[in-house]
Amino acid sequence: MLRTPSDEGAGTGTDSRTGTGTGTDSRAHPRTASRPARPAPKTWLLVATACAGQFLVVLDVSVVNVALPSMRSDLALSGTGLQWVVNAYSIAFAGFMLLGGRAGDLFGRKRMFLLGLGLFTLASLVGGLAQEGWQLLAARAVQGLGAAVLAPSTLTILTSAVPEGAARARAIATWTAVGAGGGAAGGLVGGVLTDGLSWRWVLLINVPIGALVLAAAARWIPESRAGGARRLDLPGAVLVTAGAATLAYGIVQTEASGWTSAATLVPLCAGLALLGVFLAVEARTKAPLMPLNLFRRRSVASANVAMFLCGGGMFSMWFFMTLYAQNVLGYTPLGAGLALIPSSLSVVIGSKIAPRLMRRFGARNVAAGGTLVAVIGFGWQSTMGPHGTYVTAIMLPGILMMLGAGLAATPLASLATSGAEPGDAGLVSGLVNTSRTLGGALGLAVLSTVAASRTGGGTDPVSLTEGYALAFRWGAAILLVGVVLMAVWLPKKPAAPHLRDRPRDGQSQPR
Secondary structure, three states, X not given: OOOOOOOOOOOOOOEOOOOEOOOOOHHHOHHHOOOOOOOOOOHHHHHHHHHHHHHHHHHHHHOOHHHHHHHHHHHOOOHHHHHHHHHHHHHHHHHOHHHHHHXXXXXXXXXXXXXXXXXXXXHHHHHHOOOOHHHHHHHHHHHHHHHHHHHHHHHHHHHHHOOOOHHHHHHHHHHHHHHHHHHHHHHHHHHHHHHHOOOOHHHHOHHHHHHHHHHHHHHHOOOOOOOOOOOOOHHHHHHHHHHHHHHHHHHHHHHHHOOOOHHHHHHXXXXXXXXXXHHXXXXXXXXXXXXXXXXXXXXXXXXXXXXXXXXHHHOHHHHHHHHHHHHHOOOOHHHHHHHOXXXXXXXHHXXXXXXXXXXXXXXXXXXXXXXXXXXXXXXXXXOOOOOOOHHHHHHHHHHHHHHHHHHHHHHHHHHHHHOOOHHHHHHHHHHHHHHHHHHHHHHHHHHHHHHHHHHXXXXXXXXXXXXXXXXXXXXXXXXXXXXXXXXXXXXXXXXOHHHHHOOOOOXXXXX
């Protein structure tokens, strides 16, 4: 039977208000004495359900990529609007994820999982039925909000259920592989649905799947939470989201207005100012969304900065690869999705073999080595031409890029979640996803602007290829910075378990 470890799972999964869970004394409840206690769910069912939630939210980051040309023609979206179909989701996802993580700690991880998934599923329905571009963008933003509430709980539920050690490393590897597979499978799923039905089904497909995962979560995931007062830092969540969105908007404006125009400088400065106010609020509030002292822990600080850089470099890969396949090489949406299957498989393989390599070479070396493999893939991809062949222009560089991404993600997630106090499990899980997704959103804004500056408004295959190739060169440079940072700053291995299992002063006992 599964028993959720205390505190890191916020107690025992027992809700004191209902009296359910392990350890209930039937003598104190005569009415239920004859009823056998419901057995705790098997670990694999719980892990599978948590990973299914993670798969959905990551899938929706990339599933729309191959459908973008169809969305543009159907809803008359501009080029900038097309980019915001991706970024409206990503920025809301990243900006509110810290709030989602803390809400899970305080109000219950299962409750937030169900709430986030319900909101995500409803927004998917609205987006799939959108008749105007603004309706689609609004639905994508609400999807991102639902994903931000859901995603931190997936990792926290998993780490609470699986004991520290090799078993947890394998579980995190599965979570990473499923998440990476969701991003990688987006191209194929989107292509099949767009070609076979319409672009609307890349969103509508979430409705039946979301309903199934909701039912599974309600049955198999136990409730858990951390102790402490139930206070949420809503101003912090709004500030970090508004700052990131405004900063991304300013970066996008450089494409049309240049870096020195007021249309660019005003949102850039406003975005930086909002992020500065966010840090000031976090330093003063009694219940901060992101406790700044958390970054005094080397593993948390270094792994999250590395996640941010990896997201900034790698996130745009699917965006540019699908555009290159369709706009330059003439692939259909389905053809573009099929072309990326080897990349999809390689990211899953990389994530699954990473724990074995971590035991032999250490988490830091595997993370840096995996990122270096991705750099080689990005460099290769940047040599693409307007008449490239599938094997050398898509398949082989794609395999290297995503194999490296899979190898790097598992050790970084393990390091980032190993250095925090048990009561901050949801917060740290949210921070991991925030760093990666926010880095990806800002990276996509930067690299899209870089590509557009080289393209110069041209839509012929040669101009487009030159823009995409330059974006991949910049992506490789960002990842190289990440490799250097990992080599000099990351700890060699996750923090020892006993450092995390000690309760903090004043921390409440498990319910």
